[in-house]
Amino acid sequence: QVPLVESGGGLVQAGGSLTLACVASGSTFSSNAIDWYRQAPGKQRELVAGIGSGGSTKYADSVKGRFTISRVDAKNSVSVYLQMNNLKPEDTAVYYCYPRGFGPTYWGQGTQVTVSS
Numbered sequence: 001q002v003p004l005v006e007s008g009g010g011l012v013q014a015g016g017s018l019t020l021a022c023v024a025s026g027s028t029f030s031s032n033a034i035d036w037y038r039q040a041p042g043k044q045r046e047l048v049a050g051i052g053s054g055g056s057t058k059y060a061d062s063v064k065g066r067f068t069i070s071r072v073d074a075k076n077s078v079s080v081y082l083q084m085n086n087l088k089p090e091d092t093a094v095y096y097c098y099p100r101g102f103g104p105t106y107w108g109q110g111t112q113v114t115v116s117s
Contacts, residue, residue, distance in 0.1 A: 003029075004097050009111030012087055020082040020111060022097030030073050033100040034080045038093035038113075049082060050100065062090075087115045 008020040024034060035050035049059045049069040057069050068083040080097055094110040 003106055004099065004108045006095060006097050006108055006111040009095060009113045011114045011116065014088055014115055014117050016087050016115070017083070017085045018087065018113060020084065020095055020097075020113070022080040022082075022108075024078040024080065024097070024099060025076065027076050029078045029099055030075075032078075032102075034071065034078060035098050035100050036069060036080070036082045036095060037098055038091075038095045039110075040090075040093040043093075045096070048095070051080060084113070087113075089115045089117045091115050 003026055004022055004024045006020060006022050008018060010018060012018055031053050033050055033052040036048045037045050038048050039045040047060060048063055049067055051057050051069045051071050059067060066086045070081045072079045092113060092115050094112050096107060096110040099106055
């Protein structure tokens with residue numbers, strides 16, 4: 001069983017919007033912060049946004065004012081969303097969600113976001 005599954009990526013024109021979803025299965029994650037990362041070709045993976053179990057959020061400077069992270073907690077799962085507005089070509093990357101503080105085996109397959117100019 002894959003503990004975290006990302007979805008919602010796609011191809012969009014600059015200025016457009018996408019909403020990414022991450023489903024983290026298991027009660028372990030309901031009390032855990034979840035982060036969104038991205039990795040562009042030839043670049044290191046970078047933190048995009050994060051949300052704590054109590055709803056506190058943080059954002060990379062490059063996405064502040066354009067991206068919004070949110071979460072919905074259920075008994076045995078957590079869904080974390082990343083609303084991305086006013087997308088730019090430099091937002092093109094594979095996006096991953098990740099439970100903060102967990103080991104490397106918790107990285108999922110990611111979802112590709114491509115923004116055309």
